[in-house]
Each structure stands twice: as structure tokens, then as C-alpha cells.
Amino acid sequence: MTPSSAPGVKRKRSTYLGASLLVLAATAAVCAWRLRPAPPSPAGPLEQVTIAATAEYVGVCPIIAANANGYFAEQGIVARIQPHASGKSALDATLQGKADLGTVADIPIMFAALKAVPVVVVATIFRTEKDHGLVARRDRGIDSVASLKGKRVGVMLGTSAHFVLDAMLNRQGLAPGDVVKRNLRPEEFAAALASGEVDAIATWEPFLDSLRAGLGNNAMSVYSEDIYEIPYNLAATRDYVGHHPETLKKVLRALIEGARFCESAPDAARALMGAGRKLDNSRWKVLWPAYRFQIALDQGLLLALEDETRWAVANKLSDQTAMPNYFDYVYLDALEAVAPAAVTIIH
Template sequence: MTGLAALAMFATWLGVSRRRTAQPSVTEKLSIALPQAPHAGLIHLAAAQGLFESHGLAVTVLAQTHGKAALAALLSGGADMAAAADVPVVIEVLKGAPLGIVAAVASASNELAVLARQDQRGVSPADLQGRRVGVTLGTSGEYFLWAFMVRHRLAPQSLTLVDLPPSELVGALRDGRVDAIAAWQPVRQEAELALGGAVASFTAPDAYAQNYVLAGRSDVLAGRGEALRRLMLALLDAERLVQAFPAKAKTLLAGRLKLGPDALEPAWQALELGVDQQQDQLITLEDIAGWAMARRYAPVQPMPNFLSHLSLDALQAVSPDRVTVVR
């Protein structure tokens, strides 16, 4: 298929998608604190292609650097919803925040990595003992680092963790302020390109099945049922766009994130962009909670019932096959 033919098919698909349902007479409004990250790709694509408007939603996107920052904006009252990895959401729930997860919007099991300097000689995971590791504390990056250490039988206290925002990780590694970093895409690729053969990348496939979720305050979500149903419809349209026109969707997302196509490619390959609420996420949430309490990110307490923090009704109403949670 030529580029022009593919573009024509995409335009036709988009028009049909927008006409599939009658435009609602009343527009619902939502504000979403949204990381400039590939993990939030479905939300970015829906905003870029007018899919929210086609379902009677006026969505204000509040750009954030990463999911933990987006969640902070939500909890401070600056947004109705936020997209973030499951780790910071669990930490806030343990601290008493009344949060509900409306849907998972992306998942990955082999996207995060530990990148270590290997000047003059090779390194192995065991060589990280006693080293300084840059990581954004309280995020999926830190949880992955813990899972990585468990996989390689490294004692957590054998590393010195240096708390850095995602934007400073590559520079700190390059300048020698840290010996290694734990990073997600596209930060991971940026480090690999910046240091070339001077850095070794270590992954731990399936050590952590990361979910990126869309969350809101439970009291707000309870009164926004219609807005949430429309939101789910728009995100399902964005998922269909990714499936039907992956090259076009990737180009659109790269532009939205101000990334070159090559910079986005590793994340695009590693992530599964999809809308669901799966039973197995409850196991992951409990695993993260145990780790978070051990790390003293929240008081030690009985394990919360995370089922009560899943807001299932909106997705159940529009696509019940996407919800496998037992209630």
C-alpha cells in the first residue's frame, strides 16, 4: 500500500469512527494530567485526533513530565484524572488517597532496564554492588530496580539509590554522578545512544508486569459516570486506530510527544497499548503494596482490598469483555 493510499484509508476510517454514533447534545468536560510519555499513548492519540470530541467530551490535557507528577497534580485538585504507572497509584492508596482506577491503558513486561557504565571493561549485574544507581524514587523505575535485584540475588542495601527526575538520569550517568540508572523508554534509549559502548543495558523479562492506568479520585468518579463511559469509547477508538494503522498512529504519537520516530520505536515495540481491567492486576497491586510498605513509602498496614479501588462500571458498560475482574 502506498503512503497516499494508507493516508486516504486512515482519513476514511477516522471519518467513519466520528460518525459511528450521534454527537451527544450535552458536552461533558474532563481534565487529565497526562505524562509526555509513550505509555499514555492512547490518551495522546485520542486528543490529537478529535476522538474525545466525537463522543461529546471536552478534555483538557495538563502536560506532566511523568506519571508520579501527573498523580500529584490530580491529588492537589489540579485535574479530574491522571495517567500513571501502577506503582505511584498504589503508594498513594496506602497513604490514604481515595483513588479509583478506571482502566489500564498500556502494559509492558520488558521495557524497563538498568543501564550501567562499563568504562574500560564489561560489567555484570553483580558488579552493581556498592554502586550509586540513579532512579526516580516511588515510581515503576524503582520497583523494577527492586525486582531486578531480586532476580539477580542482590541485596537491596548493597546499592546506593540516588533520587533523580527522569530528565536528569541520562546526564547524571554520562557525567559520572551515578554509576548506573534504572529507566523506562524513551529515557533508556536516550542513555544507550548518548553513551554508546560505554553503557551496558540489563533487563529482567517478566520480573515486573507493568500497567499504566487512568485514575481519579473515587468521589469524583462516582458522579461522572456518563463522562467516563464516553472516555472509554474514545480510548477504544484510539486502540482501534493503533491496530488498524500502526505506522500512522506511531507517527502521530511521535509528533505529539515531540520525539523522532526512531526515538519512539523501542517504546512502541515494548508497549501494548490497550484498554482493559484484568483480574491479574490485583496480584500486581498487592505485590507493589508489600514492597512499598517495606520501603516505608507508607505505614505498615493490613493489605488493602484493591478491588474497591477499581472503578469498573464505565468500561463494563461499553465493552464488558474487557473486564475480567471477579466481583
């Protein structure tokens, strides 16, 4: 048997060929999308829009795609993506006037509404159940959510991860007070878990994946499937939507194209999201079928916000006890004008 005909060599060549084909397929998909017939150039000057976004979070794929593939430019928008580590931080930047729009899950919106902050959801851009969860240290005797009782859990309070942690505990017959919560920022998670400052971390991807990798065989991890489906949103202040209705229509048109790209060209979308970032594309490939990239406003968002309000009030996380009218915290006009079928909120 010659060296070139050895089974090991054949397997290597097959592996290299397979990897090359995947790269070519992703490149071809990007080219196909970019070489599609372009619409007429927008009339008038380009308009800059700053979007505060969790740039390494998969839910912002429609925004990243719209920017990289020129969908914003086609609408006359110059998008400036302002990176943030969490949706809560992105929303804060939007409310402080440091950004025009922000990407955020439902929990920070709920807390803002309880304080009567004039914020509105312009559209939900992403949904999935395989996103939030928990990573714990097995050497601390943790092999399930039920074994968290009495343990120290790091979590960013006031976020969707906080809500999910309590929901996971409740599913196991545990109360929120049965664990010791440590309020940590996402950038503090890895060091706190590695040093043993906390026994577990409740968070979302991509932090779950990096924490699992950091602990190796010592990691116990679980997703919050059947407990929580995150609605990831694009939000703005009421003042901004009142003064920029046409801008929002342009942004949403671009995001509809971006979401279509993320759904229809998954290999290219993953390559685009991973470009220049330390993200595990192979992990995304496994999870991608569970991701829904769709620009919408549906009744489920309002129902989720109401459920979360009851949780916040019951756990005394807010001084307010009255249920907000969440219809006042969504902005329907822009999406109704661009894609009326995408709006299913009863009104």
C-alpha cells in the same frame, strides 16, 4: 556505466522510494481512520476533561489518538492533555484537583492506597514488558546487573522504576541496600549519568533510549523482561467518579477507539505519537509488537498491587503494614457499562 545506472545510485533511489512509501502508508492509514463513517454528533454542550498524562510515553497512545483523531469530540468531550514527566507527577496533579484524570503505573497507586488516599483506577490502557530497565556506564565496570553492587544508581523513588530496580537486583541475589540509590527526577537523569554523579539510571522509555544514545558505546542497557509487565492506567479520585459517571463512559468509549487505532495502525500511530516530539520512531518500530494497547480491568492488576505492597512493607517504604483491599481502588461501573467483557476482575 552511466551515473544513473551505478549501483550506489540505485540503492539511494531504492532507499528514497522505501522511505516515501512508508510515509504514504502512514498518511493513508491516518486518512482511512479519519474518513470512516462518523457517528451522530453528540447532543448537548461539549464537556471539558483535563487529563494529566506523560505525553511522551508510548503508553498514552490511546489518549493521543483519541484526541487527534476526534474520538473524544465524537463523544462530546473536549480533552485537554496536561503534560507531565512521570506518572507519579500526573497522579499528584489529579489528586490535587489540577486535572480530572491522570495516567499512572501501578506503583504510585499502591503507595496512595497504603496512605488510604481515595484514588481509583478507571481502566488499564497499556501493558508491556519492554518498557522498564537500566542504563549504566561501562567505564565504571558495569557490564551486567550483577556488577551494580556498590554502585550509585539514579532512580525516581516511589515509582515503578524503583520497584523494577529492586526486582532486578533480587534476581541477581543482591539486596536493595547493595546499591546506593539517588532520588532523581526524570529531567535530571541525563546530566547525572553524563557527569558521573551516578553510575547507572533505572527508568522507563523513552528515557532509556535517550540515555543509551547519550552514552553511545559506553552504555550497558537491559530491559526488565520476565520481571515486570507494566500496567499503565487511567486514574481518578473517588469524588470525581462519583460525580461524573456518564463522563467516564464517554471517555472510555473514546479510548477504546484510540487503543484500536494504536493496535491496528502502528505506522500511523507512531507518526502521530512522534509528531512535534523528539522521539525515536525507528526504536518504537522495533518495540511496537511488544506493546499491548487495550482498555481493560483485570485480576492481574490487583495481584500486582498486592505483590508490590509486600515489597514496600518488607523494605520499610511505608509506615503501614496492613494489606489494603485493592478492590476498593478500582472503579468498575463505567467500563462494565461500555465494554463488559473488558472487566475480568472477580466481583
